Amino acid sequence: MAADGGRPIDALLKEERRFAPPEAFRARAHVKDESVYEEAERDPEAYWARWAEELEWFRKWDKVLEWNPPHAKWFLGGKLNASVNCVDRHIRGPRRNKAAIIWEGEPGDTRTLTYFDLYREVNKFANVLKSLGVKKGDRVTLYLPMIPELPIAMLACARIGAPHSVVFAGFSPQALASRMEDAGSRFLVTCDGYYRRGKVVPLKAQADEALRLLAGKQDVEAVVVVRRTGDEVPFTPGRDRWWHELMDQAERLCPPEVMDAEDMLFMMYTSGTTGRPKGIVHTTGGYLTGVYATTKWVFDLHEDDVYWCMADIGWITGHSYIVYGPLANGATVVMYEGAPDWPDKDRPWVIVEKYGVTIFYTAPTAIRAFAADGPEYPRRHDLSSLRLLGSVGEPINPEAWMWYHEHIGGGRCPIVDTWWQTETGAIMITPLPGVTVTKPGSATRPFPGIKAAVLDDQGNPVPPGQGGGYLAILRPWPSMLRGIWGDEERYVNTYWSKWGRDIYYPGDGAKVDEDGYFWVLGRVDDVMNVAGHRLSTMEIESALVSHPAVAEAAVIAAPHELRGQVPVAFVILEAGRQGSPELEAELKEHVAKVISPIARPDRVLFVPDLPKTRSGKIMRRLLRDIVEGRELGDTTTLRDPEVPEQLRRMYAAR
Known part of the structure; x- marks a missing residue:
């Protein structure tokens, strides 16, 4: 995975590789010059209002923004419906019979829903919900895998x-129960089961366990069950x-x-440092404006594109960039x-070649896994339909970026490395692929209309090229969270x-280079203090991955009597490589050389896998449990739930 000229995150301000948009791409792009940044900065409210005008409203707003820090209201007095914007308006014209969702199941079964198919299904399920007693304002919990019924149910909820x-769907019964209880949800939509690595995951059984845990805490009036696998599942009469x-x-x-x-x-529930999930609230007009705008410009979306975001709809990326953003734009979306x-x-x-995917959006963790598997897998297939690649979820180290560029994009596809969060709703820092000269590892510049900075502890701007600080958003934006449910x-x-209450703190570290490009370093929680020096775990991970023997790395801080943390x-390791004391010493020296002796790992453990979500x-946090001797x-x-225990045994044996 590593290549000559590798750069750790700490050295990113010196990154010399540059990639200009290909001329053919630029000629067709929605955004061809940088005047859009100046236009947005001159009058941000007018700029966002122009985006909102591309949506369909029952009644136009009276006021664009009301800002009473830390509370914002966007498009005051405006009336609209998200399902109308994602479905109804497309069936009145040439998109009526256009593919909205192309779905492939793991066993290979397929379904294609046109926009008219989607319109029909959304209307019918909206009536189903009403027949079960769901009213405006009621919270409906959807515990579903990546099947078309999930976006149908989301849009049906939005409709009413x-x-x-x-x-x-990968969350446990306990996680489902806690979220339903917090939301006060009396309605659940789930399925009998779904396919994962050739096996059936018994989702209805897990949902039933969650409802048992909820007994006496939260009444659940109705459970709707999608038949996916056909397996026999228990039913509770009158409820299911x-x-x-x-x-x-x-x-x-x-x-x-x-x-x-x-x-x-x-x-949307997201993890919190206290362990209690936070119910992030997103509203209709501002959120839809933000995801519509960013989908159109960041992915340079055109009528003939086939768009595939590999995320799960159970995360915010799937909400914003599988469902609401692409469908509001009338796109053809692949689901797997x-x-x-x-x-x-x-x-x-296989999927890219089969459906002629043109836009591909995935996470750095997936890219590193693809790279560790080797380039022979993408080489088996014709990927020439691809014209744009995207990255989301965490900072991407430069060598993963280069591998993606070369082996998936064939050296011809712009890469949009995007920074945003559940809380921001939409992409905040990103290249515009027809304009931005990209640098491997940098999310580049804030999207037009977004005002970001890197600040120190006192709130002073960190000068470009002068080291790291905290990422900050300096003014409100339409898709911003409106609160934490009930808190x-x-x-x-x-x-x-x-x-102060007028600056949003995302909790990420970042740097800005002399060109004004942002380099996001990851969560501040993942910063360690080694002998008084603050080091980002992402910096050390990137340094390790730049070594030719390393496919993937995860670094955490362990307590140390003398140095505080190490x-x-x-x-x-890359396929064919074996761990040894000599290689461990070599990797330690490699980190010391490319970052600093202070960053030299105290221990390097060669492992077959890492604890990863689906x-x-x-x-x-599980790796921290291991090194700190806590219960997992x-x-x-x-x-693979067995991985943490395997790693704990390996760590204890050292």
């Missing part, structure tokens, strides 16, 4: 004004109903609810149910207290 809470039976009886048309721009569209390495490690490239104090303390590295995110936390969301 019932905020949805999607819970990732089959999706297909309800849909067969449903009326075909459901008038859309007229929603205020500030009415809640959905809540299963594991990316099943039945073989070339499954993503105003936590909302203020978490996001608006570091420098880095400990868990390393996956979306590929490394669960570093919840492992039910992991791709």
Whole structure:
């Protein structure tokens, strides 16, 4: 995976590689010059209002923004409906019979829904929900895998004004129960099971366990069950109903609810440092404006594109860039149910070739896994349809970026490395692919209309090229979170207290180079203090991955009597490489050379795998549990729950 000229994050301000947009790409791009940045900066409210005008409104707003820090209201007085913008308006014209969703199940079964198909299904399920007693304002929990019924259910909820809470299907019954209880949700949509690595995951059984845990805490009136696998599942009479039976009886048309721009569209639970999930609230008008705008410009979306975001809809990336952003733009969206390495490690490239995917959006963890598997897998397939690549979820180290550029993009596709969060709703820092000269590892510049900076502890700007600080957002933006469900104090303390109530604190470290490009270093929580020196674990991980023997690395801080904390590295080697004391010493020296002797890992453990969620995110908190000798936390969301215990035994044996 590593290549000559590798750079650790700490050396990124000296990154010399540059990639200008190909002329053919630029000629067709929505954004061809940088005047859009100046235009947005001259009058941000007018700029965002122009984007909002591209949506369909029942009633136009009276005022663009009301800002009472830390609370913003966007498009005051405006009335709209998200499902109308994602479906109805497209069926009135040439998109009526255009593919909206191309779905492939892990076993290979497929379905294609046109925009008219989607319109029909959304209307019918909206009537199903109403028949079950769901009213405007009721929270509906969706515990579904990557099947078309999930976006159908989301849009049906939006149609009747019932905020949805999607819970990732890989989450445990305990996680589902806690989220339903916090949301006060009385309605659940789930399925009998789904396919993962050739096996059936019994989702209905997990949902039933969650409902048992909820007994006496939260009444659940109705459970709708999608038949996916056909396996027999237990039913509770009077509560559980089959999706297909309800849909067969449903009326075909459901008038859309007229929603205020500030009415809640959905809540999305995200992890908190206290261990108690935070229900992030997103509203209708501002959120839809943000995801519509960023989808169109960041991905340079055109009518003939086939767009595939590999994320799960159970995360915010799937909400914003599988469902609401692409469908509001009338795009053709690919959805895939299963594991990316099943039945073989070339499954993503099979799908790209099969459907002629033109835009591909995935996470650095997935890219590093592809690279560790080797370039022979993408080489088996014709990837010439691809014209744009994207990265999301965490900072991408330069060598992963280069591998992606060369082996997936064939050296011809611009890469948009995007920074944003559940809380921001939409992409905040990103290249514009027809304009931006990219640098491997940098998210480049804030999206037009977004005002970002790197600040020190006192709130002073860190000069370009002068080291790191904290990422900050200096003014409100339409898709911003409106609060944490039921917890105003936590909302203020978490996001608006570091420098005052008018500056948003994302919790990420960052640097700005002399060209004004942003280099996001990852969560501040992942910064260690070694002998008084603050080091980002991402910096050390990137240095390790720049060594030719290393495929992937995760670094955490371990307590040390003399130095406070020391880095400990868990390393996956390239295929064919073997760990040894000599290689461990070599990797330690490599880190010392490319960053500083202070950053030299105290220990390097060669491991066969890392604790990862099904979306590929490394669960570093479990690695911290291992090195600090604590009882392992919840492992039910992991791709392989056995990995942490295996690593603990390996660590103890050293």
